[in-house]
Amino acid sequence: MTSHANNMPLEYKTQQSQMNILGFWVFLGAEIVLFSTLFASYFVLEHNTAGGPTGQDIFILKDVLIETFLLLTSSFTCGLAIHSMRSHHKTGLMVWTIVTLLLGAGFLYMEINEFIHYVHEGASIQTSGFTAAFFTLLGTHGAHVTFGIFWISLLLIQLARRGITEKTASKFFIASLYWHFLDVVWIFIFTFVYLKGMVM
Amino acid sequence: MSLDEFFVTGDPLILASQIAIGLTMIGLIALITYLKRWKWLWNEWFTTVDHKKIGIMYIISGVLMFFRGGVDGLLMKAQTSRPELEFLDAQHYDEIFTTHGVIMILFMAMPLLIGLMNVVIPLQIGARDVAFPKLNALSFWLFFAGAMLFNVSFVIGGSPDAGWTSYFPLAGKEFTPGVGNNYYAIALQIAGIGTLATGINFVVTIIKMRAPGMTWMRLPIFVWSTFITSIIIVAAFPIFTVALAYMTLDRLFGTHFFTVANGGDPMLWLNLFWLWGHPEVYIVVLPAFGMFSEVIATFARKNLYGYKSMVYAVAGIAFLSMLVWVHHFYTMGNSAAVNSIFSLTTMMIAIPTGVKIFNWLFTLRKGRIEFSTAMLWSLAFIPCFTIGGVTGVMLAMAAADYQYHNTMFLVAHFHYVLIPGVVFAVFAGLYYWWPKMFGFKLNEKIGKWHFWLFVIGFNMTFMPMFFVGLDGMSRRMYTYSASTGWAGWLGFSAIGSIILAAGFAALCYNIYWSFRYASRDVGNDPWNGRTLEWATASPAPHYNFAKVPEVDRLDAYWYMKKEGNTGLKKSDLKPVHMPSNSWTPIFLAVVFGVVGFFLVFEWFTLAILASIGIVVGLVANSFDYDDGYHISVEELADEEREWRGDLQ
Amino acid sequence: MSTKTNHFPWNHLIGFVLSIALTLLAVFVAFNTDFSKTVIVWVIGILAIFQALIQLFMFMHVTEGKEGMINVVNMVYSIFLALVIVFGSIWVLTSGHAAMH
Numbered sequence: 027m028t029s030h031a032n033n034m035p036l037e038y039k040t041q042q043s044q045m046n047i048l049g050f051w052v053f054l055g056a057e058i059v060l061f062s063t064l065f066a067s068y069f070v071l072e073h074n075t076a077g078g079p080t081g082q083d084i085f086i087l088k089d090v091l092i093e094t095f096l097l098l099t100s101s102f103t104c105g106l107a108i109h110s111m112r113s114h115h116k117t118g119l120m121v122w123t124i125v126t127l128l129l130g131a132g133f134l135y136m137e138i139n140e141f142i143h144y145v146h147e148g149a150s151i152q153t154s155g156f157t158a159a160f161f162t163l164l165g166t167h168g169a170h171v172t173f174g175i176f177w178i179s180l181l182l183i184q185l186a187r188r189g190i191t192e193k194t195a196s197k198f199f200i201a202s203l204y205w206h207f208l209d210v211v212w213i214f215i216f217t218f219v220y221l222k223g224m225v226m
Numbered sequence: 227m228s229l230d231e232f233f234v235t236g237d238p239l240i241l242a243s244q245i246a247i248g249l250t251m252i253g254l255i256a257l258i259t260y261l262k263r264w265k266w267l268w269n270e271w272f273t274t275v276d277h278k279k280i281g282i283m284y285i286i287s288g289v290l291m292f293f294r295g296g297v298d299g300l301l302m303k304a305q306t307s308r309p310e311l312e313f314l315d316a317q318h319y320d321e322i323f324t325t326h327g328v329i330m331i332l333f334m335a336m337p338l339l340i341g342l343m344n345v346v347i348p349l350q351i352g353a354r355d356v357a358f359p360k361l362n363a364l365s366f367w368l369f370f371a372g373a374m375l376f377n378v379s380f381v382i383g384g385s386p387d388a389g390w391t392s393y394f395p396l397a398g399k400e401f402t403p404g405v406g407n408n409y410y411a412i413a414l415q416i417a418g419i420g421t422l423a424t425g426i427n428f429v430v431t432i433i434k435m436r437a438p439g440m441t442w443m444r445l446p447i448f449v450w451s452t453f454i455t456s457i458i459i460v461a462a463f464p465i466f467t468v469a470l471a472y473m474t475l476d477r478l479f480g481t482h483f484f485t486v487a488n489g490g491d492p493m494l495w496l497n498l499f500w501l502w503g504h505p506e507v508y509i510v511v512l513p514a515f516g517m518f519s520e521v522i523a524t525f526a527r528k529n530l531y532g533y534k535s536m537v538y539a540v541a542g543i544a545f546l547s548m549l550v551w552v553h554h555f556y557t558m559g560n561s562a563a564v565n566s567i568f569s570l571t572t573m574m575i576a577i578p579t580g581v582k583i584f585n586w587l588f589t590l591r592k593g594r595i596e597f598s599t600a601m602l603w604s605l606a607f608i609p610c611f612t613i614g615g616v617t618g619v620m621l622a623m624a625a626a627d628y629q630y631h632n633t634m635f636l637v638a639h640f641h642y643v644l645i646p647g648v649v650f651a652v653f654a655g656l657y658y659w660w661p662k663m664f665g666f667k668l669n670e671k672i673g674k675w676h677f678w679l680f681v682i683g684f685n686m687t688f689m690p691m692f693f694v695g696l697d698g699m700s701r702r703m704y705t706y707s708a709s710t711g712w713a714g715w716l717g718f719s720a721i722g723s724i725i726l727a728a729g730f731a732a733l734c735y736n737i738y739w740s741f742r743y744a745s746r747d748v749g750n751d752p753w754n755g756r757t758l759e760w761a762t763a764s765p766a767p768h769y770n771f772a773k774v775p776e777v778d779r780l781d782a783y784w785y786m787k788k789e790g791n792t793g794l795k796k797s798d799l800k801p802v803h804m805p806s807n808s809w810t811p812i813f814l815a816v817v818f819g820v821v822g823f824f825l826v827f828e829w830f831t832l833a834i835l836a837s838i839g840i841v842v843g844l845v846a847n848s849f850d851y852d853d854g855y856h857i858s859v860e861e862l863a864d865e866e867r868e869w870r871g872d873l874q
Numbered sequence: 875m876s877t878k879t880n881h882f883p884w885n886h887l888i889g890f891v892l893s894i895a896l897t898l899l900a901v902f903v904a905f906n907t908d909f910s911k912t913v914i915v916w917v918i919g920i921l922a923i924f925q926a927l928i929q930l931f932m933f934m935h936v937t938e939g940k941e942g943m944i945n946v947v948n949m950v951y952s953i954f955l956a957l958v959i960v961f962g963s964i965w966v967l968t969s970g971h972a973a974m975h
C-alpha cells in the first residue's frame with residue numbers, strides 16, 4: 027500500500043494517510059460552508075436586538091484582543107509542532123503541542139468569562155435574534171476549540187506510546203489543519219463580529 | 227408526562243399499527259433467536275465495513291421506507307378521493323403529508339441512491355472498497371438511527387405536522403407545542419451527519435482509488451454523477467445542519483432565530499432550508515441520471531452519445547443548483563430584482579438538462595435496443611421526466627408562479643420529477659445491478675408487470691393533479707366541497723394510486739419469487755455490460771477484484787471482452803489487504819439515536835448521561851490502530867477458480 | 875517539501891508576525907481613522923482575508939501533497955459557496971418586503 031515517493035513527509039507516506047488528509051480537506055470545505063451559514067444568519071439578525079443590548083453595548087475590545095492573540099499564538103505554536111514533527115523531533119512535537127493546547131485553554135477560559143459577562147449585562151442566548159445568532163456563531167467556534175483540545179490530548183497519549191510513525195504523524199498533521207482552520211474562523215469573527223460591531 | 231401522552235392514543239389506525247409493530251418486533255427477535263442468527267447478524271452485517279453489504283442494508287431500509295411513505299401517500303389519496311370524506315381529520319392529514327414528504331426524500335430516495343452508489347461505485351472504478359470503510363458504516367448506521375427515530379414519532383409522542391419544509395413560525399414551539407417537530411429537527415440532524423460523511427467518503431474514493439489508467443475522462447458516467455453528487459452533498463448539507471440546529475435551539479431552548487417576536491426572522495428558515503433544499507433535489511436526481519446513462523448505453527449496445535457533454539452538463543447543473551434556491555419562495559415578498567435573477571438562473575438549468583435528454587435520445591438512435599426491464603424504466607423516464615421538467619420551467623417564471631405556487635400543480639410537478647427521476651432510476655438500477663449484488667436476476671416477466679402497473683398508475687395518479695391545481699386546488703388541503711368539481715379528477719387519481727401500489731406489490735413479489743426460484747447461473751456479465759463491475763464474479767466477492775484491472779479507455783470492459791483479455795493469471799495475484807469489521811459505527815449510531823430520543827422529549831439529564839456513550843465511541847475509535855488483514859494468494863485463487871474455472 | 879526540515883521555521887515566524895501586525899492594523903483602522911464606516915468594513919475585511927490566506931498557505935500548506943491542486947480547487951469552491959451563502963442570504967432577506975420595516 028505504501029507509495030514510496032521519497033521526498034514526501036512521513037504523514038503522506040501511505041495511500042491511506044493521503045486519503046485521510048485529502049478527506050480532511052474536503053471536510054474543511056464543509057466546515058467553511060457551515061461557518062458561512064452561521065455568519066450569514068448573524069448578518070441577517072445582527073440588528074434585530076428587540077430592545078436588548080447591541081454589540082456595541084457589550085463588546086470589550088481588550089478582552090477580545092487577548093483572545094485573538096492567544097489563538098493566533100496557538101496557531102503559530104501548532105505550526106512549530108508540525109515543524110518539529112517533520113524533523114522527527116518527538117519532544118519538540120510534544121512540547122509545542124502542549125503549549126498549543128494550553129493557549130487554546132486560555133482562549134476558552136477568556137471566552138467563557140466573556141459569555142458570563144454578557145449574560146450579566148442582560149444578553150443571554152434567549153434575549154433576541156441578535157444574541158441567538160451571536161452566541162451560536164461564537165459557541166460553535168468555541169465548541170470546536172474544546173473538541174480540538176480533547177482530541178489532540180488523545181493524540182498526545184498515542185504519540186507518547188508509539189512515537190512518530192506514519193500513522194501518528196498523519197493524525198497530528200490532520201489535527202494541525204483543524205487547529206489552523208479554527209484560527210481562520212476566528213479572524214473572521216474578530217473582524218466581522220467584534221470590530222464591525224463596535225464601529226457600526 | 228403520563229403514559230398516554232407518551233404513546234399516541236385514541237386513533238384506531240395508530241393503535242393497530244402500534245400492536246402490529248410490537249408483534250413484529252417480538253416476532254423478529256424470537257425468530258432470530260430461534261434460528262440462532264444473532265452472531266451471524268452481528269458479524270456479517272451489523273459490524274461490517276464492506277461497501278456491498280452496507281449498500282444492501284441501505285437498499286433494504288430504503289425499500290421499507292418506500293413502503294411507509296407509500297402507505298402515507300395512499301392514505302392521503304383515499305382521504306381526497308371523494309369530497310368531504312371524514313377518513314382523516316385535518317391534523318392527521320397534516321401529519322401524514324409531513325411524514326410522507328420527509329420519508330420519501332430523506333429516507334427513501336437518499337438511501338436507495340446511496341445504497342446503489344455504495345454497491346456499484348467501488349466496483350466501477352476497480353477499487354477494493356471506499357476510502358473510509360468504517361466511516362461508511364457509520365454513515366449508514368447514523369442514517370438508520372435517524373430514520374428509526376423519525377418513524378417512532380408516529381407511535382410515541384406524535385408525528386411532526388408542519389410539512390416536510392417545516393416553515394416557521396408554524397414549526398415553532400408557539401404554534402406546534404408537541405414533540406412532533408422536535409423529532410423532525412433531531413432525527414434529520416442525525417441522518418444528515420451520516421449523509422455528509424458519505425459525501426466526503428465518495429469524493430475521496432473517486433479521486434484517489436480509481437484503477438490504474440482510469441483518467442477523469444475514462445470514468446463511467448455513473449461515477450461522474452456520483453462524484454458531482456457527493457460534492458453537492460458536502461456543499462449543501464452543512465447548511466441544513468445549521469438550520470436544524472437553530473430549529474432545535476428555538477424549540478428546546480427558547481431562542482429567537484425564527485420566531486416572529488424578539489427579533490427572530492421566520493424568513494431566515496425558508497432561506498436556509500432552500501439553500502440546502504434545492505441542491506438536495508439535485509442530490510437525488512443526479513445519481514439517477516447516471517444510472518439511466520449506464521442502462522441506456524448497455525441495452526442500446528452503443529457507447530453513450532456525447533460523453534463529454536454529459537460530464538459538462540452534470541457539472542453545470544451542480545454549479546447552478548447552488549444559485550436558484552429562491553424559486554421556492556418567489557411569492558414571499560422578495561424584491562423584484564431578487565425574483566428576476568433567480569428566475570433567470572432557474573431557467574438556465576433547463577439547458578444542461580436538455581443536453582442530457584438529447585444525449586440519451588441520440589444514444590438510442592440506431593441502437594440495437596433490448597427491452598429488458600431496466601431499459602423499460604429508462605425509456606419511460608424520458609417522456610415522464612420531460613413533463614416534470616417543462617412544468618418546472620413554467621414554475622420558474624416568478625410572475626407566473628404567483629398563480630401556481632402551493633397548488634396541486636406544484637405537487638404534480640415535483641412528483642413528475644421525483645418519481646421518474648428517482649424511483650424509476652432506482653428500479654432500473656435494481657434490475658440492472660441485482661445480479662451483481664445477489665448472483666441472480668430479478669424475474670423479467672414479473673418485472674414487466676411491475677413496470678406497466680407502476681407507470682400507468684403513476685400517470686393516472688399525478689396527471690389529474692396538474693388540472694385540479696390549475697383549477698385552484700391548493701396543496702395540503704385535507705378535503706374539499708363537491709361544488710369545486712374536482713371530485714372526478716381526484717377519484718380518478720385515487721384509483722391510479724391503487725394501481726401504483728399494485729406495481730410496488732409486484733416488485734415485492736418479484737424479489738420474493740426470484741429469491742426462491744431464479745436461476746443462480748447468471749455468470750459474471752449477464753447483460754453484456756461495458757464497465758468494470760461486470761469483470762468480476764456475481765455476486766461480487768468480498769475483495770471485489772482478485773487483480774485490479776487496468777483501464778486504457780472508456781467502456782474498458784467492453785473492449786477487454788472484444789480483445790479477449792478478461793482472463794486471470796495466477797502469477798498476477800498478490801495478497802489483498804482488507805479492512806476489519808468494527809463495532810464502533812453501530813454503537814455510536816445507537817447512542818446518537820438514544821440521545822436524540824431524550825432530546826426530543828427534552829429530558830436533558832438523560833441526554834447528557836447518554837452522550838457519554840458518544841465520548842466512549844470516539845475515544846475507542848481514536849485508539850483503534852487495527853490494520854485490517856490480508857487475503858492470501860491461495861485463497862484468492864480458490865475463490866476465483868469457482869467461477870472462472872481454471873486460472874491461466 | 876523534504877523529509878528533513880531542520881532549518882529554522884522562518885515562514886512560520888513571518889506568518890505569525892504578519893498576522894499579529896494585520897490584527898493590530900485592523901484595530902487601528904477601526905478605531906483611530908476617520909474613514910467612513912463602509913470604508914472601514916472593506917479595509918478590515920480585506921485585512922482579514924490576507925490573514926486567512928497566510929494561515930492557508932504558510933501554516934496549512936494547502937498546495938502541498940499529491941493533491942495540492944485539488945485542495946486549491948476545493949478551497950476556491952468553498953469560498954465561492956461562502957460568498958453565495960453570505961451575500962445571497964443578506965440580499966434576499968434584506969431587500970423587498972423585509973426592507974420595509
Ligand code: HEM
Pocket residue numbers: 295296299300302303323324326327328330331335388389390391637641644645648649687700701702703723726
Ligand atoms: C408512491 C406514490 C406517491 C403518492 C401516492 C404520493 C402522494 C402524495 C400526496 C397526495 C401528497 C400531498 C399533496 C397535498 O395534499 O399537498 C404528496 C406530497 C409530497 N410527496 Fe408524494 N406521493 C408519492 C410518491 C412520492 C415520492 C416518490 C416522493 C419523493 C421522492 C414524494 C415526495 C413528496 C413530497 C416532498 C410531498 C410534499 C409534502 C409536503 O407538502 O410537505 N412523493 N405526495
Ligand SMILES: [Cu+2]
Pocket residue numbers: 503504507550551553554
Ligand atoms: Cu428548487
